[in-house]
Amino acid sequence: MSNQQLEEKCLENIKRVVWCKTAEESQNHYKVWSEQYDTELAIIGGSGSQAATNMFSKHVKDKINSVVLDLGGGTGTSSLFIRNQLQFQGEIDILDANIEMLYKASQKKIGFRNIIRHFVGKSGELPVRDESYDVIISTGAFVPNHIPASAIQGMIKVLRPGGLIIFTRRLEGLGDYGEEFVQNIERLCLENKLELLDHMELRHFTIQENSIKSGCFVYICK
């Protein structure tokens, strides 16, 4: 298959997981897509994991003892980058709803402490202890039919005070989901639970003419 055909196939797969009717439908499609996910994302220029890795490099001072949760970690690309590019030596847990995506992650030499299959629901409750992570990294999982926009409140409970959440999100085209997500983050900042530390813009799918304006954000948990 030519690169152009792979690009088209990848865009079609993205549509099928994001713009489908239910999260269940999205998950069913990841089962199939997991086989080709890494190859297609590499072709289309999925740049979220790289941006998050750059932010991780800049803001996570202790690269030996920090404990990280790769949330919606999929095939483990972000974890792989922080291990290989930054020589990060701390513990990494990966959490995802999709066992096929996690299986791909498990086959890479990342050395996860825990591989957790869990579907994050509206409350954002996670099956781990509160205040047990220094960093949450999450790339590509805050879109419709993925992690609910309301989940952020519950999710950050697993961060220690002073811990960081580093995530990517699209800055355009997400409609109600995008608005709700931003409102929830703003509320957490007003309540003094989170504070914005850094952000950068990036284009998702660098090879595509119609690439999507996105951002990588770093918040500190108060």
Ligand SMILES: C[S@@+](CC[C@H](N)C(=O)[O-])C[C@H]1O[C@@H](n2cnc3c(N)ncnc32)[C@H](O)[C@@H]1O
């Ligand atoms: C676009 S992929 C991103 C994977 C990886 N972080 C990356 O950057 O390549 C989104 C991932 O989020 C997972 N996901 C979607 N909804 C989820 C939920 N409610 N709870 C946990 N994981 C979810 C999917 O199974 C998928 O692996």
